[in-house]
Amino acid sequence: MTTPAPRTRLRVVRLRPRSAAAVALVSVVGVLAFMWPLFVSPGSGLAHSADAPLVFAVVLPLLLAVVLAELSEGGMDVKAVAMLGVLAAVGAALRPLGAGTAGLETVFFLLVLGGRVFGAGFGFVLGATTLFASALVTGGVGPWLPFQMLGAAWVGWGAGLLPPARGRAELLMLVGYGALAGLFYGAMLNLSFWPFATGMSGGLSFVPGDALPDNLHRFVVFTLATSLGWDIGRAVTTGVLVAVTGRAVLGALRRAARRAAFEEPVTFSERAPAGGPPVVTAAPSPGPDVARSGP
Numbered sequence: 001m002t003t004p005a006p007r008t009r010l011r012v013v014r015l016r017p018r019s020a021a022a023v024a025l026v027s028v029v030g031v032l033a034f035m036w037p038l039f040v041s042p043g044s045g046l047a048h049s050a051d052a053p054l055v056f057a058v059v060l061p062l063l064l065a066v067v068l069a070e071l072s073e074g075g076m077d078v079k080a081v082a083m084l085g086v087l088a089a090v091g092a093a094l095r096p097l098g099a100g101t102a103g104l105e106t107v108f109f110l111l112v113l114g115g116r117v118f119g120a121g122f123g124f125v126l127g128a129t130t131l132f133a134s135a136l137v138t139g140g141v142g143p144w145l146p147f148q149m150l151g152a153a154w155v156g157w158g159a160g161l162l163p164p165a166r167g168r169a170e171l172l173m174l175v176g177y178g179a180l181a182g183l184f185y186g187a188m189l190n191l192s193f194w195p196f197a198t199g200m201s202g203g204l205s206f207v208p209g210d211a212l213p214d215n216l217h218r219f220v221v222f223t224l225a226t227s228l229g230w231d232i233g234r235a236v237t238t239g240v241l242v243a244v245t246g247r248a249v250l251g252a253l254r255r256a257a258r259r260a261a262f263e264e265p266v267t268f269s270e271r272a273p274a275g276g277p278p279v280v281t282a283a284p285s286p287g288p289d290v291a292r293s294g295p
Contacts, residue, residue, distance in 0.1 A: 019066055023124060023157075026062045030150035033059070034191050038215055059146040066125055079260045080118075084126060087114050091130035092137050105182065105234045107134065109241035110249075111152060112178045115159030117253040123156025147192040154188075155181045171246045179239035186231030190223050 087110065095107040107130060115123020128149045135141045135148075158181065165173050195206040204222045206215060223231070 019121065022062060022066045023121070026059065026066065026150070026153075029058060029062060030154075033147065033150070034188055038195070038212060059150065066121075080122070083118070083256065083260065084122065084129065087126055088129045088133050091126075092133035095130075095134040096138050104237050106237065106241065107131075108152070108155060108182060108185070108234070108238040109178055109245065111156040112159045112174055112181065112238065112242055113246060113249045113253065115156035116162060116174060117250060117257060118160070120157045120160030123158075123160040124153045125156075127152035127154070127156035144189070144192065147189060151185045151188045155185060170250075171243065174246055175239045175243045178242040179235040182235030182238040183231050186227055186234055187223060190227055191219065194219055194222055 091107045091110050094110065095105070097106045111123065111127045111130065114126050118126075131149045131152045132145070135145050159174070159177060162173060162177060195208075204218060204225060206218065
């Protein structure tokens with residue numbers, strides 16, 4: 001009996017040159033937004049309260065530019081936009097169920113599974129729009145939102161870059177990735193506010209102008225002492241939800257992808273009924289990644 005070949009990736013959002021440049025620019029701005037306090041001079045006078053609104057104002061247009069670039073280049077059609085809206089709405093509804101209590105986050109498993117099925121570009125946009133929509137629903141708009149959006153976008157992006165796999169191997173890979181992504185997200189959010197936290201002892205606090213290894217050591221100690229329990233809770237919740245719902249959700253998303261036929265080029269027939277609109281047809285052979293509906 002032969003082993004089924006690994007499933008090839010479906011790319012609902014194809015990263016063409018302009019959209020790839022927009023994603024790269026957003027990621028570079030995001031890294032700078034998280035990391036710049038480690039490299040500023042002690043007398044710069046910069047503060048988080050002045051920095052975060054600027055990052056918010058820069059990041060949101062850049063994220064929008066990703067979608068606009070895709071639409072302008074034909075990389076995201078109306079079917080992809082509809083799927084993005086549905087999944088973002090579901091994620092926005094799921095997130096308040098956990099409310100982050102003890103690290104219980106109920107939205108990241110959807111970003112992992114959506115990015116896995118629909119590709120890295122779709123996962124990136126899905127992560128950002130889901131966190132933005134949930135912030136509007138829960139009233140969580142604030143200087144922390146751009147950092148949350150970027151962290152979630154990177155989670156969805158990474159899920160789309162995982163290697164091909166099938167069956168149990170794929171599910172175990174996604175469980176492990178979901179757990180690591182939960183830890184990664186918590187560490188990045190800690191880094192966004194840790195340099196500006198006050199009232200901590202010298203072993204935990206950020207020292208402007210100190211050597212980078214020393215500050216990174218303090219950051220690790222800070223994370224272990226303050227938020228590791230929450231980050232582990234997020235990692236466990238994400239991994240467990242992927243394990244419990246992964247097979248069903250992957251199957252449902254792949255069936256939706258097969259019916260939507262995202263990768264089938266739309267063509268117009270040469271002949272149309274008299275007085276009627278042109279007949280729209282699709283290519284007869286769907287890609288191998290949407291032909292099978294199983295997880």
